Structure formats: C-alpha cells, structure tokens
Amino acid sequence: MTTTHEPLKIALLGAGNVGSQVARILTEDAEMLQARVGARLELVGVFVRRTDAEREYQLPGELYTTDAEALVDQADIVIELLGGIEPAKSLIQRAISRGAAVVTGNKALLAQHGSELYRAAAEAGTQLSFEASVAGAIPILRPLRDSLSGDRVTRIMGIANGTTNYILDQMDTTGATFDDALAEAQRLGYAEADPTADVEGHDAAAKAAILANLAFHAPFTLDQVHCEGITAITAADNEAAAEAGYVIKLLAIAERITTPGGDGADSTEGAVLRVHPTLLPRQHPLAAVHGAFNAVFVEAENAGELMFYGPGAGGAPTASAVMGDTVSIARRLVRGGPGRTHTPQATLPALPVGDATTSYLVVLEVKDQAGVLAQTAGVFAQHGVSIEAMRQVPLPEGHSGHAEAESSLRFITHRALERDLEQTVAELTALDVVTDVISVLRVEGN
Amino acid sequence: MTTTHEPLKIALLGAGNVGSQVARILTEDAEMLQARVGARLELVGVFVRRTDAEREYQLPGELYTTDAEALVDQADIVIELLGGIEPAKSLIQRAISRGAAVVTGNKALLAQHGSELYRAAAEAGTQLSFEASVAGAIPILRPLRDSLSGDRVTRIMGIANGTTNYILDQMDTTGATFDDALAEAQRLGYAEADPTADVEGHDAAAKAAILANLAFHAPFTLDQVHCEGITAITAADNEAAAEAGYVIKLLAIAERITTPGGDGADSTEGAVLRVHPTLLPRQHPLAAVHGAFNAVFVEAENAGELMFYGPGAGGAPTASAVMGDTVSIARRLVRGGPGRTHTPQATLPALPVGDATTSYLVVLEVKDQAGVLAQTAGVFAQHGVSIEAMRQVPLPEGHSGHAEAESSLRFITHRALERDLEQTVAELTALDVVTDVISVLRVEGN
Numbered sequence: 001m002t003t004t005h006e007p008l009k010i011a012l013l014g015a016g017n018v019g020s021q022v023a024r025i026l027t028e029d030a031e032m033l034q035a036r037v038g039a040r041l042e043l044v045g046v047f048v049r050r051t052d053a054e055r056e057y058q059l060p061g062e063l064y065t066t067d068a069e070a071l072v073d074q075a076d077i078v079i080e081l082l083g084g085i086e087p088a089k090s091l092i093q094r095a096i097s098r099g100a101a102v103v104t105g106n107k108a109l110l111a112q113h114g115s116e117l118y119r120a121a122a123e124a125g126t127q128l129s130f131e132a133s134v135a136g137a138i139p140i141l142r143p144l145r146d147s148l149s150g151d152r153v154t155r156i157m158g159i160a161n162g163t164t165n166y167i168l169d170q171m172d173t174t175g176a177t178f179d180d181a182l183a184e185a186q187r188l189g190y191a192e193a194d195p196t197a198d199v200e201g202h203d204a205a206a207k208a209a210i211l212a213n214l215a216f217h218a219p220f221t222l223d224q225v226h227c228e229g230i231t232a233i234t235a236a237d238n239e240a241a242a243e244a245g246y247v248i249k250l251l252a253i254a255e256r257i258t259t260p261g262g263d264g265a266d267s268t269e270g271a272v273l274r275v276h277p278t279l280l281p282r283q284h285p286l287a288a289v290h291g292a293f294n295a296v297f298v299e300a301e302n303a304g305e306l307m308f309y310g311p312g313a314g315g316a317p318t319a320s321a322v323m324g325d326t327v328s329i330a331r332r333l334v335r336g337g338p339g340r341t342h343t344p345q346a347t348l349p350a351l352p353v354g355d356a357t358t359s360y361l362v363v364l365e366v367k368d369q370a371g372v373l374a375q376t377a378g379v380f381a382q383h384g385v386s387i388e389a390m391r392q393v394p395l396p397e398g399h400s401g402h403a404e405a406e407s408s409l410r411f412i413t414h415r416a417l418e419r420d421l422e423q424t425v426a427e428l429t430a431l432d433v434v435t436d437v438i439s440v441l442r443v444e445g446n
Numbered sequence: 447m448t449t450t451h452e453p454l455k456i457a458l459l460g461a462g463n464v465g466s467q468v469a470r471i472l473t474e475d476a477e478m479l480q481a482r483v484g485a486r487l488e489l490v491g492v493f494v495r496r497t498d499a500e501r502e503y504q505l506p507g508e509l510y511t512t513d514a515e516a517l518v519d520q521a522d523i524v525i526e527l528l529g530g531i532e533p534a535k536s537l538i539q540r541a542i543s544r545g546a547a548v549v550t551g552n553k554a555l556l557a558q559h560g561s562e563l564y565r566a567a568a569e570a571g572t573q574l575s576f577e578a579s580v581a582g583a584i585p586i587l588r589p590l591r592d593s594l595s596g597d598r599v600t601r602i603m604g605i606a607n608g609t610t611n612y613i614l615d616q617m618d619t620t621g622a623t624f625d626d627a628l629a630e631a632q633r634l635g636y637a638e639a640d641p642t643a644d645v646e647g648h649d650a651a652a653k654a655a656i657l658a659n660l661a662f663h664a665p666f667t668l669d670q671v672h673c674e675g676i677t678a679i680t681a682a683d684n685e686a687a688a689e690a691g692y693v694i695k696l697l698a699i700a701e702r703i704t705t706p707g708g709d710g711a712d713s714t715e716g717a718v719l720r721v722h723p724t725l726l727p728r729q730h731p732l733a734a735v736h737g738a739f740n741a742v743f744v745e746a747e748n749a750g751e752l753m754f755y756g757p758g759a760g761g762a763p764t765a766s767a768v769m770g771d772t773v774s775i776a777r778r779l780v781r782g783g784p785g786r787t788h789t790p791q792a793t794l795p796a797l798p799v800g801d802a803t804t805s806y807l808v809v810l811e812v813k814d815q816a817g818v819l820a821q822t823a824g825v826f827a828q829h830g831v832s833i834e835a836m837r838q839v840p841l842p843e844g845h846s847g848h849a850e851a852e853s854s855l856r857f858i859t860h861r862a863l864e865r866d867l868e869q870t871v872a873e874l875t876a877l878d879v880v881t882d883v884i885s886v887l888r889v890e891g892n
Contacts, residue, residue: 021748025597025748033596033793036663102502137752139585139589139593142593143588146585146774147577147585147588147774150479150482150766151471151481152478154476155589160525200866286729302467302471302583302763303762305757306584306754308753308754309754310749310750310752311751311752314750315748317749317750320596320746320748322596324592324594324595325596326690327595330597336782336783336784337778345481415832
C-alpha cells in the first residue's frame with residue numbers, strides 16, 4: 001500500500017517487559033503496521049531512567065532518553081508504560097494538553113485518577129486508550145465500550161489476576177498449601193518477590209474499578225472496591241469447596257443492583273464492586289480458566305452470558321493490546337475525525353458491599369449433641385437467610401477438632417443480602433454448640 | 447443528558463426474531479440509548495412483507511411498510527435483518543449510495559458479496575457494520591478489527607454454529623445417535639425443520655469466510671471454504687474420540703500458512719479455510735463450550751491464545767450485537783468524522799485444503815494376522831506421516847465386524863500435510879488386511 005500521509009511520531013515511556021515488546025513490534029512489524037494504518041509509525045524515542053541499561057529488545061542507542069518532557073512534546077501518540085502514579089500522570093496530562101493521543105497500560109493510575117484523565121482527553125479532543133490495563137491481551141475495552149453499547153451490562157466477574165489464579169489452581173489440582181503454591185508461582189516468575197499486591201487482591205481491585213467504569217458507563221475508583229485477598233484460603237476451604245462441587249477463584253465482581261428499600265428507605269440503584277475468593281460451580285465457564293490465564297465473564301440484559309479469555313499478563317501479550325490501541329488511534333489520525341475516549345456519561349453510586357446479594361458456603365465444627373442442627377438453622381432463619389442445602393460432613397483432614405466436636409455441618413445458602421449473611425455468621429460463631437468456623441466462602445454462578 | 451443533536455433516523459428491514467427484539471430495544475431503552483449516543487434514535491419504519499402479521503413485539507401499526515425503498519431513502523442508519531441475497535443486497539447498496547450507514551446480520555450476503563459491499567461503503571464514506579453476522583452476541587468484529595490490529599492473527603477456530611454444537615454435545619454427553627440428537631434439537635427449537643444448512647456445515651462455512659476476512663485483513667468468500675458437515679459422525683467416532691481423550695466439535699478454521707515449496711515450487715503464503723468435525727483435547731477451552739453456545743478461539747503472534755464465548759443465536763442476543771453496531775455508528779454521526787468500514791488492505795490467496803497441516807485419528811478394523819501393524823504403519827511412513835500413538839482397541843460396540851476381523855487399530859498421527867494424510871487413508875483402505883475404516887477424524891489443539 002502506498003501512503004501519502006506523513007509518519008506518525010510515537011513516544012514510548014518505559015522500556016521494561018512490555019515496553020521492550022512494543023519497541024520490537026514497532027520495529028519488526030513496521031511494514032504490516034504501515035499497511036494497516038496508512039502511515040508509518042515512527043518511534044521517535046524511549047524514555048528510560050538509565051540510557052545504558054541492558055534491554056530485552058535493544059534499539060539504537062540514540063533513541064533512549066532521560067528527558068521525558070521533550071520526548072512527549074514531539075509525539076503524536078504517547079505510549080505510557082511506566083506504571084505507578086508519578087511521573088506517569090503528569091506526562092499523560094502534558095501529552096493530552098498538547099493534543100497528543102495517549103495509550104496506557106497503567107491500571108493503578110486509571111483506577112485512582114481515570115475519570116480526571118478521560119475528561120481531560122475528551123476536552124482536549126484527543127484520545128486515551130487503555131486496553132492493556134485490564135486482563136493483558138484480552139480485548140475487553142472495545143467489547144464493553146462499543147460492542148455492548150446498545151445493551152445493559154448487569155454484572156461482570158473477572159479472573160483478573162493471573163498470579164492468584166495460578167496459586168488457587170495449584171491448590172485445587174495438586175492439593176498444595178497456599179505457601180507452597182506461592183513459592184512455586186515465584187519460582188516460575190508468575191509471582192513477584194513481594195506478592196502483596198497480587199495475593200491481597202489490590203491488583204484485581206484496580207481492575208474491578210476500570211471494568212466497572214467501562215461496563216456501567218459511570219466513574220468508579222479503587223477506594224470503592226471491597227477487597228479481600230486469598231492469603232486466608234486453607235486446605236479445609238479447598239476440601240469443602242471440592243466436596244460441594246465448587247472451585248475457588250479470586251473474582252473481581254462489579255454488579256448493578258437495586259437496594260431493597262423498605263422501612264421508610266427508598267430503593268437505590270447503584271453498583272457494588274468487590275474482590276474476594278469465590279466458589280464457582282465446576283461447570284461454570286470461569287471454572288475452566290486454569291493457570292495464569294485471565295477471563296472476564298459478562299452478563300448483559302440482551303446478550304446474555306459472554307466470556308473473554310486469554311493471557312492476563314506477559315510482555316508480548318500486553319504489547320499486543322498496546323499496539324491494538326496504537327493502531328486504532330493512528331488510523332483515526334490518518335482518516336481524520338475527532339478523537340474519542342471512554343467518558344462515562346452516567347452516574348451510578350457505588351454502594352457498600354453489605355447491599356450486595358450473594359450466597360455463602362459455611363462449614364461449622366459443632367459439638368456432637370442433640371439440637372445442634374435446629375439451633376444453627378434457627379440463626380439463619382432469624383436473619384432471613386434461607387438454606388439451600390445442609391450436609392453433615394466429616395471434619396476436614398488435619399483439622400484437630402475440639403474435645404467435644406465430632407462432626408461438622410456444611411450449609412449452602414440461597415442468595416441473600418451480604419449484610420444479613422455476615423450477621424448470621426457472626427451469630428453462629430458465638431453459639432455455644434459451634435466450636436469452630438471452618439470455612440465461610442461466597443458462592444456465585446449458581 | 448441534554449442533547450442538541452437532531453434525532454437519527456433508523457430504518458429497520460425485517461421484523462422477525464431478531465428484528466422484533468431490535469424494535470423492542472429501540473423503544474424500551476430509548477432513554478439509555480439517547481444518553482449514550484447524544485441524540486435520539488428514531489425508528490422511522492419497519493419493512494415487512496405483510497403489515498398485518500402478528501409480531502413478537504408489536505409497534506404502532508403505521509410504522510410497518512411494504513415500501514422498502516422509500517423507507518431506506520429517509521434513514522441515517524439502515525438495519526438489514528432480512529437474510530438471503532435479495533432484496534437485502536440491493537437495499538444495502540441503495541442505502542450506501544445515499545450515504546446512509548448500514549448494520550447487517552446477513553452472513554450469507556457477506557460471505558458471498560462482502561468485499562464488494564465493504565468497498566462500496568468505504569468509497570461512499572459511510573459505514574457497514576456486521577457484528578451480528580458471526581457468533582450472535584459474541585463481540586468479535588471489534589476485537590479482530592481493532593483490538594488485534596497491531597498483531598498478526600495466525601489462526602481462528604470457531605464453534606460458529608449452535609445447532610451442530612448442541613447435537614454433538616448431546617451425542618457426547620448422552621450417547622445419543624445423530625438422528626436422536628437432531629430430533630431433540632428440533633424439538634427445542636435449536637434446529638430448523640430442514641436442518642441442511644446447519645448440519646452440512648454451510649452456515650459455519652459462511653462464518654469462516656467472514657472471520658477470515660476480519661482476521662487476515664484480506665477478502666475471502668464462501669466458495670473458498672472446504673466444508674464437511676456432521677451427518678456422517680457415528681457412535682463409533684464418538685467412542686473412539688472419548689477413548690483417546692478427545693471431544694468432537696464442528697469447527698470453522700481459518701489459518702495463515704506457508705506451503706512447504708520444494709521440488710522446484712516456491713513456497714506460498716496463504717490462508718486455508720475449512721469447516722469439518724474436529725477432535726479437541728478435553729482440556730482445550732473450546733471443549734468446554736456446551737449446548738448451543740458459540741465460541742471463537744484466536745491465536746495471534748503476540749497476544750497468544752484468546753477465546754470469545756457466548757450465545758451464538760437467539761433474538762435478544764443477536765439484537766444486542768445489532769444495537770452495539772447501531773450505537774457505535776450513531777456516536778460517530780453525532781461526533782462527526784468519516785465513517786469506517788472494515789476494508790481488507792492485504793491480499794492473501796486462499797489455498798486448497800490439501801495444503802493445510804493437521805493430524806488425524808484413524809481407526810481401522812483389521813484382520814487378526816501377523817504383520818498387520820508393520821504393514822499399516824508402513825503406509826503411514828511411505829507418505830511421510832509420522833505416528834504419535836498407536837493402540838490396539840476393542841471393536842466398537844455394535845460394530846458387526848467382518849468374519850476374519852478380531853481387533854481394530856487406532857492411530858493418532860503427528861501434524862502432516864492434509865493431502866498426505868488423505869492419500870495415506872486411501873491406501874490403508876485398499877490394504878487386504880484392513881477390513882474396514884471405522885473412523886477418520888482430524889485433530890486440532892494438541
């Protein structure tokens with residue numbers, strides 16, 4: 001394809017794992033990219049902290065610079081892969097204010113300051129794309145923003161963190177403990193030396209905020225996400241899950257709900273954002289997502305149930321997402337026409353997790369005496385939580401058991417208000433006949 | 447949201463299953479759509495054959511018209527849901543020539559005349575969107591066209607026909623025969639009274655052409671798709687598949703290949719498009735796609751393996767895809783800027799299926815005499831087909847068996863050229879020691 005459009009100048013901020021792969025694709029696939037865009041994509045420089053460091057993909061030395069601002073100022077498209085809040089935020093703002101388009105994979109930045117940046121881009125008539133910030137290579141930005149734009153998304157459940165999915169998958173399939181599975185993940189490079197952001201759910205929480213933003217066309221931030229990690233998952237939890245036909249996944253859930261109202265209170269429409277270990281039936285599509293893969297399960301009023309599956313991280317896959325954004329923007333610059341950014345037009349309040357409805361699996365160690373079942377079942381009833389299934393199960397292996405305890409009870413509830421479930425468990429714990437609470441896990445996808 | 451843009455006029459061609467749902471969404475969700483677009487979407491009329499027929503969703507009577515041309519001539523966006531070639535093609539061309547944008551779910555039309563229509567839309571500076579033509583509600587158009595635009599798709603494998611997936615799933619899970627599973631699918635409304643287009647693979651073949659078009663940025667048509675249906679699948683096939691750890695799916699496959707060349711011939715880059723029953727390992731993501739669901743599995747150089755999953759048909763899901771296209775186009779009309787259609791810029795020749803590489807599962811009924819294995823294995827070797835696994839297996843249940851036959855041999859080959867595999871099987875069939883060829887099935891995803 002011959003092209004008459006002048007080259008588009010690309011500035012790359014960061015030359016780490018993903019940045020190196022972006023540099024490689026821009027170099028090695030230059031001809032293909034030019035054919036698809038109708039103009040050459042010219043990498044004008046790469047902002048790095050040290051110009052003489054060794055890189056996974058080595059560009060000519062003169063392309064590396066430590067002067068980010070001068071680099072940003074000459075670009076048509078700025079690709080930000082620095083991570084963290086600063087200097088990423090200031091550099092993106094600088095690019096936008098100059099009318100340059102921005103591609104970013106910075107989930108932390110978007111989860112905290114996304115709305116501000118989307119608005120700035122829209123006001124400047126330019127474009128901010130961020131496919132790489134959620135679920136690595138999995139196309140989710142355009143499906144949610146465009147493909148489902150005529151539908152109403154009611155719920156998103158994502159396996160949005162590959163590290164924790166790897167760990168939980170190992171625990172499930174090999175019976176490994178959390179510590180052993182984490183060590184294995186670290187050995188394979190799936191988990192960092194300090195795994196806090198992954199195993200405590202913070203990474204998934206940032207993605208929940210971004211997904212909710214896209215799904216509900218309304219702004220949400222990280223601090224609105226209820227977040228529980230996977231560090232407390234025990235072998236007993238896994239055993240209880242497996243016995244009941246479930247698998248444990250760390251899910252990032254964003255759902256549109258209407259509070260029940262009543263008692264003088266109006267019902268409110270809003271969204272609950274939550275990240276926590278979740279039981280899924282074995283036959284649920286998300287249950288088949290193994291290892292470090294990610295997947296986003298979407299429920300929409302008309303479309304029904306959709307799932308998007310793929311590698312959630314890694315240099316080349318994430319670079320593919322970055323390049324998809326870059327080519328899409330470049331095509332628009334060649335064609336002409338105003339830039340477009342996802343700017344949430346709706347407002348939807350974030351509601352506390354207590355307003356969500358879910359169901360619980362509860363395993364109690366109980367004293368072997370008459371009336372235990374009636375007493376425990378009574379606590380559920382008292383809080384309006386109905387029981388779907390109850391089963392007396394053997395005490396989990398390795399569970400020491402208290403002197404008087406000879407059995408355990410497993411309850412699976414129907415869907416109920418989270419706050420009622422929480423109170424139910426608190427009250428069960430206080431019962432004299434209950435010697436231990438072995439597992440309390442939320443169940444979805446039933 | 448207050449809006450100053452004048453309403454956009456929508457013409458709907460067809461009021462069947464999908465058309466009725468589109469009419470419902472345009473009516474019931476008018477407020478949401480207006481907020482997302484920034485202009486009202488005004489349904490100005492519905493072209494139907496009979497204005498007095500009963501509809502799933504009844505609009506005011508005056509909206510129905512039998513004058514399609516007059517309707518098209520007053521629209522900003524034409525939604526074509528008539529199916530078939532004519533009058534759909536002429537009406538789309540009429541709309542395009544007037545500069546109206548078009549949304550269609552017409553796979554037959556696009557698989558045969560897509561390139562011509564895409565080009566016409568591009569030349570007229572308008573837009574032709576067709577998300578609903580492949581895999582119902584599953585967003586696949588934008589992921590392939592935009593999200594993966596900086597990557598190189600090497601292969602697509604789709605479960606693109608819900609009817610056949612339902613039938614094969616029933617045969618696999620309940621042991622039903624093809625005829626029984628088809629009857630059940632018809633009873634449930636998953637299969638039509640005349641199921642030919644589904645069970646012979648024609649529907650999937652049309653989708654393969656459209657998917658290849660999107661994936662490889664090059665034009666392909668239905669007549670370039672090698673097509674085999676599922677009517678010949680026997681209980682013995684299912685048994686052989688299950689025993690070897692596979693499941694049978696009807697896949698639409700489009701793959702980029704380079705022919706080996708040699709013998710004076712140059713190697714050629716091209717694409718092979720094929721639809722046939724395929725064995726997949728049980729742990730493959732596509733193997734978990736049950737019932738009438740669809741899924742598209744994409745392999746790309748940088749992104750790796752992606753999968754898109756969802757309902758492949760049905761009024762409301764398909765209408766969701768139509769509305770996604772409609773809102774995306776409407777947003778562009780409000781924002782301004784040129785229309786965009788997927789116009790293949792590359793050329794990639796369609797190569798014959800013989801050039802593809804795949805592997806085969808072959809089950810032979812053989813005479814119980816010395817040297818049978820050496821003789822059969824020799825035929826594979828002679829054609830350069832290497833054997834991954836061989837196993838002597840019992841004759842399938844219900845298989846009558848010939849007088850001298852007492853056993854059967856199951857071979858699974860390594861990947862080899864399709865034409866070599868085909869010749870191998872032809873020669874095996876002719877061997878005196880081979881009394882019957884029980885199963886020959888292609889294997890993918892190993």
